[in-house]
Amino acid sequence: MERKLVNQLKYYINENVCIQGWIYRVRRLKSITFIILRDRSGLVQCVINNTEFDTLELTNESVISINGIVKEGKNTLNPFEVEVKKLEIISKVYEELPIELNKENLEVNLNTMLNNRALSMRHQKVTAIFKVQNIIVNAFREFLNNNGFTEIHTPKIVKEGAEGGTEVFEVKYFENKAYLAQSPQFYKQMMVGAGLERVFEVGHAYRAEEHNTNRHLNEYVSMDLEMGFIEDEGDIMIMEEELLKYIIQSLKKHGKEYVEILGISIPEINGEIPKLDFNEALEILKREYNKTDLEGDLDPEAEKLLYKYSKEKLNSEFIFLTNYPRKKRPMYTMPKGEFGTHSFDLLFRGIEITTGGQRIHDYNMLIENMKYKGLTIEDYENYLSIFKYGMPKHGGMAIGLERITAKVLGLENVREATLFPRDRKRLVP
Amino acid sequence: MERKLVNQLKYYINENVCIQGWIYRVRRLKSITFIILRDRSGLVQCVINNTEFDTLELTNESVISINGIVKEGKNTLNPFEVEVKKLEIISKVYEELPIELNKENLEVNLNTMLNNRALSMRHQKVTAIFKVQNIIVNAFREFLNNNGFTEIHTPKIVKEGAEGGTEVFEVKYFENKAYLAQSPQFYKQMMVGAGLERVFEVGHAYRAEEHNTNRHLNEYVSMDLEMGFIEDEGDIMIMEEELLKYIIQSLKKHGKEYVEILGISIPEINGEIPKLDFNEALEILKREYNKTDLEGDLDPEAEKLLYKYSKEKLNSEFIFLTNYPRKKRPMYTMPKGEFGTHSFDLLFRGIEITTGGQRIHDYNMLIENMKYKGLTIEDYENYLSIFKYGMPKHGGMAIGLERITAKVLGLENVREATLFPRDRKRLVP
Structure with a gap:
C-alpha cells in the first residue's frame, strides 16, 4: 500500500491508509495507547488497541509504519486520528536520546545542538x-x-x-x-x-x-x-x-x-x-x-x-x-x-x-x-x-x-x- | 541612455538606441565600415561613416558602446542594422588574440581552449x-x-x-x-x-x-x-x-x-x-x-x-x-x-x-x-x-x-x- 503523508490524510476520512514516520510521543493508557506520528508534513494522533499490539517497543523517535483507518475525531492536532490496524517497527531507537525533541523549544545549548545536528x-x-x-x-x-x-x-x-x-x-x-x-x-x-x-x-x-x-x-x-x-x-x-x-x-x-x-x-x-x-x-x-x-x-x-x-x-x-x-x-x-x-x-x-x-x-x-x-x-x-x-x-x-x-x-x-x-x-x- | 540588447532591437526600428558589446568582426570599405557587434543575446551589423569616425582602433573583441538608429535593411544576421551616430571604446584589445573567435568552429585543441577558457x-x-x-x-x-x-x-x-x-x-x-x-x-x-x-x-x-x-x-x-x-x-x-x-x-x-x-x-x-x-x-x-x-x-x-x-x-x-x-x-x-x-x-x-x-x-x-x-x-x-x-x-x-x-x-x-x-x-x- 502506498504511503500517504500526514497532511494528505484529511482527504481519506474513513479510508484505509499507510503512514510512516517517527514516533513523536507515546501515551499508554490501560486499554489503548496514543501515539503521535511525525513525518515531514506534520503530526497525527494514532490510536492503538493494547490487546491487539505489543506497544512496549514503541519509544520516542523510533521509525514505524502504520496501516489504519482515518477516523473523524477532534484532538489538539487535527480533526481526525488514525485507528491502527497494522503496525511495524522499521527502526528502533538503540540508545537514550541525548536531547528531548517533543517540547515546544529545544532546550539545549548551541554546542549540544550542533554535536547532535x-x-x-x-x-x-x-x-x-x-x-x-x-x-x-x-x-x-x-x-x-x-x-x-x-x-x-x-x-x-x-x-x-x-x-x-x-x-x-x-x-x-x-x-x-x-x-x-x-x-x-x-x-x-x-x-x-x-x-x-x-x-x-x-x-x-x-x-x-x-x-x-x-x-x-x-x-x-x-x-x-x-x-x-x-x-x-x-x-x-x-x-x-x-x-x-x-x-x-x-x-x-x-x-x-x-x-x-x-x-x-x-x-x-x-x-x-x-x-x-x-x-x-x-x-x-x-x-x-x-x-x-x-x-x-x-x-x-x-x-x-x-x-x-x-x-x-x-x-x-x-x-x-x-x-x-x-x-x-x-x-x-x-x-x-x-x-x-x-x-x-x-x-x-x-x-x-x-x-x-x-x-x-x-x-x-x-x-x-x-x-x-x-x-x-x-x-x-x-x-x-x-x-x-x-x-x-x-x-x-x-x-x-x-x-x-x-x-x-x-x-x-x-x-x-x-x-x-x-x-x-x-x-x- | 539605457542599453538595449541586440535581440530587442526589432522593436526599435527607426529609433535611437544604445547598444554595447564586443566587436565580432570589422570590414573596412572605402567610405563606410561594417562592424558586427556581439552581446549576450546575439549579433547585429552596425554601419559607420568613415568620415565621421576614426575606425582604426576598432579591432576584433574590443568592447564598444554605440548610439545609433535602427534601420530596416536585410543582411545575413537580421532584417535590420544600426546606423552609428556615436561610438565609444570601453576596452580595447591589448594583445593579439590567441584564438580566432569569428569562425563557424573554434579550431583549437582542447588544451588551448582550456588555457584560454x-x-x-x-x-x-x-x-x-x-x-x-x-x-x-x-x-x-x-x-x-x-x-x-x-x-x-x-x-x-x-x-x-x-x-x-x-x-x-x-x-x-x-x-x-x-x-x-x-x-x-x-x-x-x-x-x-x-x-x-x-x-x-x-x-x-x-x-x-x-x-x-x-x-x-x-x-x-x-x-x-x-x-x-x-x-x-x-x-x-x-x-x-x-x-x-x-x-x-x-x-x-x-x-x-x-x-x-x-x-x-x-x-x-x-x-x-x-x-x-x-x-x-x-x-x-x-x-x-x-x-x-x-x-x-x-x-x-x-x-x-x-x-x-x-x-x-x-x-x-x-x-x-x-x-x-x-x-x-x-x-x-x-x-x-x-x-x-x-x-x-x-x-x-x-x-x-x-x-x-x-x-x-x-x-x-x-x-x-x-x-x-x-x-x-x-x-x-x-x-x-x-x-x-x-x-x-x-x-x-x-x-x-x-x-x-x-x-x-x-x-x-x-x-x-x-x-x-x-x-x-x-x-x-
Missing part, C-alpha cells in the same frame, strides 16, 4: 530555519535567472586564489600546493568577460580566519553575482535592492508557516534603501555617538550604531555604505578619486551582509592598482589575461547565505543557520 | 554547452523541489569523509588534518534521518584519482539526492527515470536554440528504462561479445558493449544495471543475498552517469557490514550516531553534472563541459 534538526523550530534558508536561496536564483544571469560553477581548488590575503586553507594537490578559494571573485569576473555578461554562483567559500566569533564561519555558502555593462556601482546597488525585495516577497509567499513557527516577522524594504557615504558615516558616529576610534573600516560596534541611526532616523533596517577607502578594499576595486572607491557594503540589522562594488576593467589601471597594493603581478597571470582582450565595465556583490538567514530570523549565532558549521574548533560532525 | 567561451558553440548545463541543473532542482525534496548545503571540509577509499585530498585545517569530501553521502543520509526525508545537493565533490582520462575530473559538480521511506532501490530508479524525463522535457522546452547551434539531438526515453541484473550483463558480454575478463565491475569496454546491446536489442540509450556485487560496493550499500546488493548504475551512451541504491538503515547491520569491509568503526562515530535514533529505509543516487552534460551533447571529453577543470595536471586557470 541530525537529531536536533527533527525539532520543527530547527527545521524551519533551513526551510527559510531554502526559500532565500531559491529566490536568489529565480530572480537572477529572470534577469538574464547565467549560473556558473567555478573551482574551489585554486592556485591563484589569494586575492592578496593570507587567510587561506592549503590543499595538497598531488605534487603541487593549492588553496581553497576565498571567493569566486576572479572566476566570476572572467565569466563576465567571457561574454556571459551576467553570472551568479551559489557555492562554498573558505576563510582560514583564526578568530571564532558568532558571525564568522570558516566554510560558508556565498551567493555571488557579477554583471557587465554597468555605469558604476549604483547599478549593482539597484540590482541588489530589487533582489532583496524579491527575496522578501518570496518569504511572504512561501515562508508563512515557518515564520510563524519561529515567531518572527519578515523584514520590510520601504522605498529605496538609504545610502550613506563612508566618510559621512564616520562623521555621524562621531557626532551622534561620540565614536572616534575607527580607521578605514567599521567595527562591530560601529555597525550596530549605524543600524540604530538608520532605524531611528531613516526608518530602515537596511543601509548601504558607499565609497569605502581605497587602502582597505581589494585590488580589483574601482578607485574613486585618490582615496575612495566605487564600492559599498550593505548593513542589515547591524551586520554587513553584502560587500560589492564596481571593479576595474582596464588592464593598465588594474596593473597600477596591484602595484599600489604591493602585489606580485606574475601571481595573477591567468586572471589578468582576460583584461587584455576587451573587458566591459562591470561589478558585483556577494551575500553570505548563512549570515542573511540568521539575520532575517533574528538568530544570535550564524552557526544556527549552518547545517554543519566549520569553525576554528569544529570539524565534526 | 574565458576567451574561448565567447564562441557561441562553447557558450551553448554551458547554457545546456544550466538547463540540466535547473531542471534537476525544479523536479526535486516539486517532489518534496529540500536542498541542503553540506561541508566539503571533512574529518570522516573517506568512505573507506584512499583517494582524498588533504587539507591543513589549523592544527588538524582534514580532507575534501568525496561526496555528500554521509551528510545526505544524516539529513534524511534528520526528518527532512528527501534531500538534494548540487555541490562540488573531490577525488584525488591519479589517472587522467577523458571522463574523470578531480573536482566535479555532483547532483545528489537521497530519500527516505522507500521500499527498495526500485523506488530510486523510478525517481531517477522521472527526473531524467523531466530534464529531457526541459531541454526540449528551453534548449532548442543551443541544441541547434551544437547540431545535436536530445536523447529520448521511450517508456521504461530497461533493467539488467549485473550477473546477466556479464552473461551477455560473454555470450554476445566474447568478453570474459571482468571481475566484480565493468570496464569502459564492457560499458560500451552494453550500450551497443541496449541500443540494438532494447532500443534504449539508457540502461540500468542492478545488483552489483557486495564486495565492490561501499559499506553503506544494502546487501542482497550473500553476494549482491540493492544497488544500480545507470549507463547512458556507454558510460556510467549515476550510481545509486538502497542504503543500510539498521544500526547493527551497518556495523556488521563495516566490519565485513574491514573498516574501523571508531572512525565513523558521527555518521553512525544517527542510526541509533530511528532511521527510515532510504536510498539515493548521484549524477555528475559535467559528465551528463558531455554525454547529452556528445562531447568526447568531460573537460569540455567543465568551466575550469581540475585534473592530474591542471590547476589553472
